[in-house]
Amino acid sequence: MDKSNINQLVQELKRYGQEHILQFFDQLDEQQQQVLLHQVNEIDFKLLEYCRSLLQNKQQTGQYVPGTLQPLQVIELPKTPEEIAGVDRARACGEQTIAQGKVAVMLVAGGQGTRLGYDGPKGTFPVGPVTGRTLFQYHTEKILALERRLQTVIPFYIMTSELNYSQTTEFFAQKQFFGKDRETILFFRQGMLPALSDGGKMFLEEKGKLSVAPDGHGGLLRAMFKNQILEDMEKRGIEYIFYFQVDSPLTRVCDPVFIGNHVLKGAEMSAKTVYKSDPYEKLGNIGQVNGKNVVIEYTELSEQEMEARNADGRLVFGQGSIAIHVFNVSFLRRLKDENISLPYHLAHKKIPWIDAFGNQEKPEKPNGYKFEQFIFDALPFAETIMVQETDRKQDFSPIKNKEGQDSPEQARQDLENLFGSWLEKAGIPVKRDKAGNVLDVIEISPLVAMNEKEFLERHPEPQTITGGYLYDKVG
Numbered sequence: 001m002d003k004s005n006i007n008q009l010v011q012e013l014k015r016y017g018q019e020h021i022l023q024f025f026d027q028l029d030e031q032q033q034q035v036l037l038h039q040v041n042e043i044d045f046k047l048l049e050y051c052r053s054l055l056q057n058k059q060q061t062g063q064y065v066p067g068t069l070q071p072l073q074v075i076e077l078p079k080t081p082e083e084i085a086g087v088d089r090a091r092a093c094g095e096q097t098i099a100q101g102k103v104a105v106m107l108v109a110g111g112q113g114t115r116l117g118y119d120g121p122k123g124t125f126p127v128g129p130v131t132g133r134t135l136f137q138y139h140t141e142k143i144l145a146l147e148r149r150l151q152t153v154i155p156f157y158i159m160t161s162e163l164n165y166s167q168t169t170e171f172f173a174q175k176q177f178f179g180k181d182r183e184t185i186l187f188f189r190q191g192m193l194p195a196l197s198d199g200g201k202m203f204l205e206e207k208g209k210l211s212v213a214p215d216g217h218g219g220l221l222r223a224m225f226k227n228q229i230l231e232d233m234e235k236r237g238i239e240y241i242f243y244f245q246v247d248s249p250l251t252r253v254c255d256p257v258f259i260g261n262h263v264l265k266g267a268e269m270s271a272k273t274v275y276k277s278d279p280y281e282k283l284g285n286i287g288q289v290n291g292k293n294v295v296i297e298y299t300e301l302s303e304q305e306m307e308a309r310n311a312d313g314r315l316v317f318g319q320g321s322i323a324i325h326v327f328n329v330s331f332l333r334r335l336k337d338e339n340i341s342l343p344y345h346l347a348h349k350k351i352p353w354i355d356a357f358g359n360q361e362k363p364e365k366p367n368g369y370k371f372e373q374f375i376f377d378a379l380p381f382a383e384t385i386m387v388q389e390t391d392r393k394q395d396f397s398p399i400k401n402k403e404g405q406d407s408p409e410q411a412r413q414d415l416e417n418l419f420g421s422w423l424e425k426a427g428i429p430v431k432r433d434k435a436g437n438v439l440d441v442i443e444i445s446p447l448v449a450m451n452e453k454e455f456l457e458r459h460p461e462p463q464t465i466t467g468g469y470l471y472d473k474v475g
C-alpha cells in the first residue's frame with residue numbers, strides 16, 4: 001500500500017475516533033504493517049458507525065415484546081391418507097424442479113464452532129460411525145446422489161469466513177471434491193466485523209492485528225451480494241436455493257419434499273421445523289408478530305409462552321426452527337435491489353485485547369460486543385412463506401457441543417439408530433439397548449442409499465466389519 005493510501009486510511013480512522021488501532025504501528029515489521037493496513041482497508045466505516053450507534057442506544061433492532069407472538073400455520077408430519085398423498089405430491093414437484101436444474105444448494109460454514117472446540121472448520125469433523133466420514137463428505141455425497149438419481153446438476157455454494165476459507169477449500173481439493181464435478185462447487189467468503197468495546201472502540205488482538213469476527217449466518221446476504229453470487233445463479237438458471245448449516249449429518253440436503261412444498265405454496269421463503277422435545281428446547285420459535293412472520297429466539301420468549309398449550313395438549317409454540325430454508329432467487333434479488341439489510345444483533349463477549357501499554361489482556365467478564373446478522377430475519381420481508389415440520393430422527397442431529405446434548409456422540413447414535421431401522425426393515429437383525437438405541441456400529445454412504453426406500457430397493461451388500469455393518473460400495 002503506498003503512502004497516499006496510508007494517509008487516507010489514517011484520516012478515516014481519525015474521523016471515526018479509531019486511530020488508537022495504529023498506536024504500535026512503528027513497532028511492526030513491514031509485513032505486519034501491511035496485514036494491519038489491509039484489515040483497516042476492509043472496514044466498512046459507515047457500517048461500523050451504525051454498529052456503534054446500536055451500542056450507544058443499547059438497542060437492538062426489532063426487539064421482541066413478550067406476549068405478542070402468534071402461532072403460524074404449519075404443514076405438520078402427515079398422519080391421514082390425504083396428508084400422506086400431500087407429501088407424495090410435494091416430492092414429485094420437488095424432484096421435477098431439481099431435475100429441471102432450477103435448484104442450488106447453499107451451505108453456511110463460516111462459524112467458529114467455539115462450543116465444539118475442534119481445531120479446524122467444523123465441516124471437516126469426522127462423524128461417520130465406521131469410516132469417520134466428515135460432515136462435508138456427507139453433505140456433498142447427498143447432493144451427488146441426488147444429481148445421479150435425477151440426472152441433473154445441482155450447484156453447491158459454500159460460504160466460509162476469512163478465517164477458515166483456505167482450510168475449507170484445501171480440504172475439498174485434497175478429497176477431490178468427493179466425486180462431485182469441481183465446476184459445480186463454489187466457495188466464497190463472508191464479511192468480518194470488528195468487535196467494539198463498551199465505549200465503541202475497536203480492539204487490537206495483537207499489536208498488528210484487529211479483533212474481527214464473522215458477521216453471522218445472516219451475513220450470507222451481504223456476502224452473496226458482494227460476490228455476485230445472485231448473478232452467478234441467474235446465469236445458471238437457478239430459481240430456488242436450499243439453505244442449510246454445516247453441523248448436522250442427518251440433514252436431508254436438497255430435500256425434494258421441502259422444496260416441493262415451497263414451490264406448491266408459491267412461497268418466497270420457507271422454514272423447516274421440528275416439534276420441540278421439551279418446552280425449553282433451545283430452538284427459535286416461528287410465528288407472527290403484528291402480522292409479520294418472524295423467528296423469535298428461545299431466550300426472548302416468556303416462560304408462560306414457552307409452557308402454553310392448546311386444548312389437545314400440544315405446545316402453542318412447539319414448532320422450533322432448525323435453520324433449514326428455501327429462498328427464491330427472485331426474493332433475494334428484490335432484497336438486493338431494494339437495498340434491504342438484515343438487522344444486527346449484539347452479543348456481549350469476553351474479547352482478549354492489547355491495552356495501551358502493549359499488555360495482553362484476557363478479561364474475565366464480557367468487555368465488548370460482537371455484531372451478527374441472522375438469516376431468519378429475512379422472513380418478515382417475504383410476501384409468502386411456507387413452514388414445514390420434519391421428523392427429527394431422520395433430519396436433525398446438530399453437532400454443537402463437545403459432550404452431552406447435540407454432541408458428536410449423540411449425532412453418531414442418531415445416525416446408527418436411523419440406519420439400524422432401515423436394516424431391520426430389510427430383515428437384518430440389529431442389536432438395541434433397553435432405551436432402543438442401536439448398539440451395532442453402522443454406516444451407510446449416501447451414495448448407496450439416502451433413505452429407507454432406496455435402501456430396500458437396492459438391497460446393497462454390506463462390507464464385513466467387527467460389530468457392525470458398512471455400506472460404502474456403490475454398484
Ligand code: UTP
Pocket residue numbers: 108109110111112113114115116122159190214215216217219244245246247400
Ligand atoms: P452457530 O450459530 O452454531 O455458530 O452456527 P458456530 O460459530 O458454528 O458455533 P459456536 O456458536 O461458535 O459454537 C450455525 C451455522 O451458521 C454458520 C455456522 O458455520 C453453522 O453452519 N455460521 C455461523 C456462519 O456461516 N457464519 C457465522 O458468522 C456464524
